[in-house]
Amino acid sequence: MAREISLFEAIRTQRAIRRFRADPVSDEAITRVLEAAIRAPSPGNRQSWYFLVVRDPETKRRIGEYYWQATLEAQREPGYAQIASSPVYRSADDLARRIGEVPVMVLACVEVRGGAAGPPGRGPITLGAAIYPAVQNLMLAARGLGLGTCLTTRHRRFEREVKELLGIPDHVETAALIPLGYPAEGEHFGGSRRRPTTEVAFYERWGRKKASA
Numbered sequence: 001m002a003r004e005i006s007l008f009e010a011i012r013t014q015r016a017i018r019r020f021r022a023d024p025v026s027d028e029a030i031t032r033v034l035e036a037a038i039r040a041p042s043p044g045n046r047q048s049w050y051f052l053v054v055r056d057p058e059t060k061r062r063i064g065e066y067y068w069q070a071t072l073e074a075q076r077e078p079g080y081a082q083i084a085s086s087p088v089y090r091s092a093d094d095l096a097r098r099i100g101e102v103p104v105m106v107l108a109c110v111e112v113r114g115g116a117a118g119p120p121g122r123g124p125i126t127l128g129a130a131i132y133p134a135v136q137n138l139m140l141a142a143r144g145l146g147l148g149t150c151l152t153t154r155h156r157r158f159e160r161e162v163k164e165l166l167g168i169p170d171h172v173e174t175a176a177l178i179p180l181g182y183p184a185e186g187e188h189f190g191g192s193r194r195r196p197t198t199e200v201a202f203y204e205r206w207g208r209k210k211a212s213a
């Protein structure tokens with residue numbers, strides 16, 4: 001069992017992990033990360049989220065095939081060549097080749113019903129806001145247990161096929177496919193590169209930086 005880490009250490013060191021050891025992930029660990037996911041905020045506290053945990057090798061393989069087909073499609077699109085050689089995309093394409101073999105997949109899903117049953121607001125930003133806070137909680141809790149994750153969305157090019165394979169009803173969409181497992185040798189938590197708050201945070205008015213102390 002990994003040592004307990006503080007909330008702030010988990011936040012600081014959580015990052016995209018795309019290579020995993022074959023070691024199994026216990027049901028207890030899965031339950032703990034799901035319990036963290038459902039603590040997230042949601043519009044009107046409607047909690048219109050579902051989490052589909054996939055361990056079955058054949059099901060993962062078939063989802064992985066769709067994911068790889070989606071990647072091949074993306075690679076054929078104009079503009080992909082310019083980004084394909086960046087470390088992030090190389091790593092993402094590498095995951096795409098092997099995602100069907102990860103220890104666990106979690107599909108984070110959200111209801112798309114309108115009216116009182118669905119998220120309020122206008123458009124996709126609020127629909128995303130109804131599920132991604134829970135995804136972030138899930139990934140942070142996983143980090144707390146020493147488990148790596150990566151928020152991925154490429155499978156959505158085959159949303160209909162993936163939903164059919166898993167029996168997901170029409171009024172539910174998949175928002176993220178999250179591989180989950182213990183990081184492989186060479187993978188590491190921490191060290192992510194981020195724009196500093198001095199660049200992205202403003203005070204009182206757009207563009208106004210914090211007065212130096």
Ligand SMILES: Cc1cc2nc3c(=O)[nH]c(=O)nc-3n(C[C@H](O)[C@H](O)[C@H](O)COP(=O)(O)O)c2cc1C
Pocket residue numbers: 014015016017018088091092093095150151152153154192193
């Ligand atoms: C909405 C969203 C979609 C993403 N889709 C993918 C994806 O399809 N495949 C992938 O490998 N990573 C995906 N990522 C992960 C990002 O590439 C990753 O969070 C970013 O590069 C930062 O990585 P780091 O935390 O290791 O620095 C996605 C992240 C977000 C927030």
